[in-house]
Amino acid sequence: MKEARKEEQAKGISVKKEQDMPEWYSQVCLKSGLADYGPVKGTMVIRPRGYYIWQKIQDYFNSVIKKHRVENAYFPLFIPKSFFEKEAQHATGFKAEVAWIEQKEDGEKVALRPTSETIMYDSYSKWIRSYRDLPLRINQWCNIVRWEVSDCKLFLRSREFLWQEGHCVYETEKECDKEVLLFLDEYEKLCKELLALPVLKGKKTEKEKFAGAKYTTTIESLMPDGKALQCGTSHNLGQGFAKSFNISFLDKSGDKKLPWQSSWGFSTRLIGATVMTHSDDRGLVLPPKIAPLQIVIIPIFGDEKEKVEKKAKEILAKLKKYEIKLDNREDYTPGFKFNEYELSGVPLRIELGPRDIKNDSVVLVRRDNSEKKSVKIKDIEKEVDKILEDIHNSLYEKAKNYLNSNIKKAKDWKEFMKVIENRQIALVNFCGDSSCEDNIKYDSGGAGSRLIKEDGSGKCFKCGKPAKQLVYFAKSY
Amino acid sequence: MKEARKEEQAKGISVKKEQDMPEWYSQVCLKSGLADYGPVKGTMVIRPRGYYIWQKIQDYFNSVIKKHRVENAYFPLFIPKSFFEKEAQHATGFKAEVAWIEQKEDGEKVALRPTSETIMYDSYSKWIRSYRDLPLRINQWCNIVRWEVSDCKLFLRSREFLWQEGHCVYETEKECDKEVLLFLDEYEKLCKELLALPVLKGKKTEKEKFAGAKYTTTIESLMPDGKALQCGTSHNLGQGFAKSFNISFLDKSGDKKLPWQSSWGFSTRLIGATVMTHSDDRGLVLPPKIAPLQIVIIPIFGDEKEKVEKKAKEILAKLKKYEIKLDNREDYTPGFKFNEYELSGVPLRIELGPRDIKNDSVVLVRRDNSEKKSVKIKDIEKEVDKILEDIHNSLYEKAKNYLNSNIKKAKDWKEFMKVIENRQIALVNFCGDSSCEDNIKYDSGGAGSRLIKEDGSGKCFKCGKPAKQLVYFAKSY
Numbered sequence: 001m002k003e004a005r006k007e008e009q010a011k012g013i014s015v016k017k018e019q020d021m022p023e024w025y026s027q028v029c030l031k032s033g034l035a036d037y038g039p040v041k042g043t044m045v046i047r048p049r050g051y052y053i054w055q056k057i058q059d060y061f062n063s064v065i066k067k068h069r070v071e072n073a074y075f076p077l078f079i080p081k082s083f084f085e086k087e088a089q090h091a092t093g094f095k096a097e098v099a100w101i102e103q104k105e106d107g108e109k110v111a112l113r114p115t116s117e118t119i120m121y122d123s124y125s126k127w128i129r130s131y132r133d134l135p136l137r138i139n140q141w142c143n144i145v146r147w148e149v150s151d152c153k154l155f156l157r158s159r160e161f162l163w164q165e166g167h168c169v170y171e172t173e174k175e176c177d178k179e180v181l182l183f184l185d186e187y188e189k190l191c192k193e194l195l196a197l198p199v200l201k202g203k204k205t206e207k208e209k210f211a212g213a214k215y216t217t218t219i220e221s222l223m224p225d226g227k228a229l230q231c232g233t234s235h236n237l238g239q240g241f242a243k244s245f246n247i248s249f250l251d252k253s254g255d256k257k258l259p260w261q262s263s264w265g266f267s268t269r270l271i272g273a274t275v276m277t278h279s280d281d282r283g284l285v286l287p288p289k290i291a292p293l294q295i296v297i298i299p300i301f302g303d304e305k306e307k308v309e310k311k312a313k314e315i316l317a318k319l320k321k322y323e324i325k326l327d328n329r330e331d332y333t334p335g336f337k338f339n340e341y342e343l344s345g346v347p348l349r350i351e352l353g354p355r356d357i358k359n360d361s362v363v364l365v366r367r368d369n370s371e372k373k374s375v376k377i378k379d380i381e382k383e384v385d386k387i388l389e390d391i392h393n394s395l396y397e398k399a400k401n402y403l404n405s406n407i408k409k410a411k412d413w414k415e416f417m418k419v420i421e422n423r424q425i426a427l428v429n430f431c432g433d434s435s436c437e438d439n440i441k442y443d444s445g446g447a448g449s450r451l452i453k454e455d456g457s458g459k460c461f462k463c464g465k466p467a468k469q470l471v472y473f474a475k476s477y
Numbered sequence: 478m479k480e481a482r483k484e485e486q487a488k489g490i491s492v493k494k495e496q497d498m499p500e501w502y503s504q505v506c507l508k509s510g511l512a513d514y515g516p517v518k519g520t521m522v523i524r525p526r527g528y529y530i531w532q533k534i535q536d537y538f539n540s541v542i543k544k545h546r547v548e549n550a551y552f553p554l555f556i557p558k559s560f561f562e563k564e565a566q567h568a569t570g571f572k573a574e575v576a577w578i579e580q581k582e583d584g585e586k587v588a589l590r591p592t593s594e595t596i597m598y599d600s601y602s603k604w605i606r607s608y609r610d611l612p613l614r615i616n617q618w619c620n621i622v623r624w625e626v627s628d629c630k631l632f633l634r635s636r637e638f639l640w641q642e643g644h645c646v647y648e649t650e651k652e653c654d655k656e657v658l659l660f661l662d663e664y665e666k667l668c669k670e671l672l673a674l675p676v677l678k679g680k681k682t683e684k685e686k687f688a689g690a691k692y693t694t695t696i697e698s699l700m701p702d703g704k705a706l707q708c709g710t711s712h713n714l715g716q717g718f719a720k721s722f723n724i725s726f727l728d729k730s731g732d733k734k735l736p737w738q739s740s741w742g743f744s745t746r747l748i749g750a751t752v753m754t755h756s757d758d759r760g761l762v763l764p765p766k767i768a769p770l771q772i773v774i775i776p777i778f779g780d781e782k783e784k785v786e787k788k789a790k791e792i793l794a795k796l797k798k799y800e801i802k803l804d805n806r807e808d809y810t811p812g813f814k815f816n817e818y819e820l821s822g823v824p825l826r827i828e829l830g831p832r833d834i835k836n837d838s839v840v841l842v843r844r845d846n847s848e849k850k851s852v853k854i855k856d857i858e859k860e861v862d863k864i865l866e867d868i869h870n871s872l873y874e875k876a877k878n879y880l881n882s883n884i885k886k887a888k889d890w891k892e893f894m895k896v897i898e899n900r901q902i903a904l905v906n907f908c909g910d911s912s913c914e915d916n917i918k919y920d921s922g923g924a925g926s927r928l929i930k931e932d933g934s935g936k937c938f939k940c941g942k943p944a945k946q947l948v949y950f951a952k953s954y
Binding site for chain 2: 043110122123
């Protein structure tokens with residue numbers, strides 16, 4: 001028994017968040033049981049606790065898209081080579097990332113989807129005939145392959161990951177523009193309401209837009225190491241894909257028209273952003289709405305085991321609407337259990353011992369800030385509701401303060417580099433040219449534009465040409 | 478307008494079910510909008526109506542497995558070549574079906590999962606240490622690749638398909654046996670309660686068991702063309718994989734032991750079985766519980782459009798707990814609409830015109846048997862509940878009668894061949910030898926064993942050796 005306990009005690013996080021963020025993050029994911037590395041280079045296993053979070057995200061978002069009349073479907077993993085060649089920019093954009101099937105027979109080469117625009121739009125060209133078929137709004141949940149990733153960062157970067165991709169077709173540019181923003185707003189809301197994750201929201205620069213898009217919008221969060229993380233994108237694809245894939249419709253007057261298209265997606269990366277933002281040196285911290293286990297009851301038996309256990313079971317019954325567990329194992333100390341559930345990110349712990357019972361009360365301990373509160377058992381449902389909500393809001397506010405306090409305006413290159421070296425986000429007036437952006441990235445050792453805040457003024461901080469945009473720059477994942 | 482209408486009218490099924498089953502089936506799937514063929518040979522697209530059914534199956538089954546403490550997870554699509562070589566029978570069984578990634582770098586070859594035993598058990602060997610980690614019950618919903626399929630039969634056979642695979646690990650053989658049957662029973666129940674699909678249930682013969690299993694259990698349905706269709710399997714894997722993948726645990730006395738393992742799965746093939754069983758010459762017929770649209774209201778305006786439309790909306794509001802739609806398009810006749818919703822398998826149609834309204838009634842028309850019933854509007858909720866339940870039960874009973882009346886005992890080869898040529902299931906006393914089974918399959922032009930009903934008696938109908946089992950034989954998908 002002692003052997004096993006020692007082994008499990010050793011499961012705590014061995015480095016501090018401040019000290020070695022990548023190692024700390026990897027340990028949090030592994031030791032809290034969210035994920036593991038796969039045997040093929042660059043791959044990961046999503047363990048039940050991690051997948052539970054993904055299911056919560058799916059449930060939330062499925063109800064959102066249903067409201068907007070988007071339907072789920074499933075398209076093949078396999079894409080013929082020629083499809084990549086139909087839309088020139090798209091083809092170039094994904095060239096390095098595509099994995100191919102080893103051919104057993106003659107015929108065209110087959111790729112594994114790095115994204116599904118081409119394979120979906122091939123079907124769309126068969127399905128869309130008339131304005132009556134529009135708008136067409138389809139989403140799919142699937143696995144995606146980007147082979148160039150050989151060094152897996154759990155949830156953040158891997159050869160295979162899970163995502164959703166929505167692909168809509170509209171009669172007009174106006175509808176398309178409107179819904180590109182609609183889904184981006186829904187992404188922001190999902191991050192805030194479900195994951196307690198504050199994000200910046202806006203358009204990408206020309207250089208950073210999706211391969212084949214007219215423009216790309218994005219939500220971006222700021223990780224505790226000062227790197228930005230793209231959490232979701234929504235693209236207006238214009239009419240380029242429609243042209244390349246022969247999608248057209250007859251409008252009300254019987255004229256043949258090219259439709260407008262959008263695509264939008266987020267991935268299991270959202271789990272990584274959430275974990276990295278909220279967790280601490282003791283392990284995982286999760287917003288209550290996505291926690292696989294929301295509350296754990298830990299009885300402290302003293303010499304009144306039966307009495308304490310009975311009361312613990314009463315409390316368990318009162319709170320059964322939550323994901324809750326009573327841990328009455330006797331071969332582990334309460335202290336050992338505290339550590340275990342802190343490591344695995346259970347948002348709320350309920351302690352009760354003989355003295356608490358005498359007072360008809362229990363002690364509630366928050367995972368996020370360790371605050372303890374003694375509450376009367378008769379009030380427990382109300383108190384738990386309030387505390388869980390407060391945990392969510394505190395996590396969000398804390399992350400939002402961090403984000404806001406790390407955005408710094410910079411007038412010139414010197415100020416810019418100071419901000420970047422401080423691991424912060426620089427807000428600068430920028431000319432908008434892709435070549436200038438290339439120079440910025442190279443000269444700064446990797447800081448790229450994240451998104452456009454608004455129209456710019458004055459001169460570009462880098463090249464001195466007239467500034468078109470006020471843009472956030474940062475290093476990123 | 479007329480052009481479009483003609484095109485859509487032409488969408489009806491052009492062959493009879495009796496006349497050319499494969500063509501009929503393919504047209505039902507295509508024209509009701511369930512699925513489409515993909516551009517790469519052997520692949521399919523699951524359209525929103527088809528995927529809706531899959532989601533209903535997922536929702537149902539997720540609540541079943543949660544009850545049995547199974548957790549969902551996600552393992553990589555990519556499996557190293559060496560994994561296939563660890564369990565010899567398993568390797569041989571899947572050799573022909575595996576697709577490989579074209580290598581860009583040196584190193585081990587990588588396959589796309591044809592099933593996930595090996596990749597999951599590699600992780601299990603890291604996660605399982607002690608009896609405290611058992612039972613371990615994990616399920617995943619994912620895509621599966623079996624490359625040898627080059628001729629896609631929608632939902633029934635394709636290079637890529639979707640499935641669930643449960644993989645459990647137990648301390649003892651007894652627990653393992655028990656749960657192999659538990660999940661098989663749940664499969665049978667899912668087929669009956671959700672899909673109105675009757676199945677035969679039991680063990681596979683030695684020849685037909687899963688590659689690497691101790692034994693395999695199965696549920697099998699009988700398609701209207703007399704071919705059996707395997708709808709789900711549940712395997713006791715014994716300790717072979719545990720040995721090959723180094724999975725062991727310390728029991729309560731601290732001794733190192735090999736655990737027992739099970740795996741169980743069903744796929745999107747269930748959708749095909751459901752569609753083929755219930756549908757008819759007018760198109761798709763679906764059990765109400767999985768129908769994307771359960772009820773359609775079709776107003777017959779006469780010269781009282783406003784009045785009829787108002788009443789139709791009242792009825793829509795009364796029945797909003799269902800997936801229901803009011804089709805008040807004016808440029809299509811009611812007759813056109815009837816055909817359209819019959820083709821797409823809407824279980825119940827509500828017709829109402831001026832005369833019905835005068836009588837405070839509507840006409841309910843069942844998709845499955847075309848029965849019409851006039852009911853008072855005040856009773857409509859109760860009546861609709863009853864009719865939808867009755868549609869489910871009628872579909873099940875009809876299919877069950879078909880299954881039962883097509884099982885024929887056969888004493889000898891001559892009788893056996895008569896049954897098989899009649900496109901029925903033969904029930905025969907069989908020796909159980911794989912070589913004898915090979916002969917039966919060859920000599921009969923493809924009839925194979927489906928499952929063992931019970932212990933046999935007398936002599937094997939084929940080779941004359943003592944019969945060990947009473948076995949169902951049939952041609953199959």
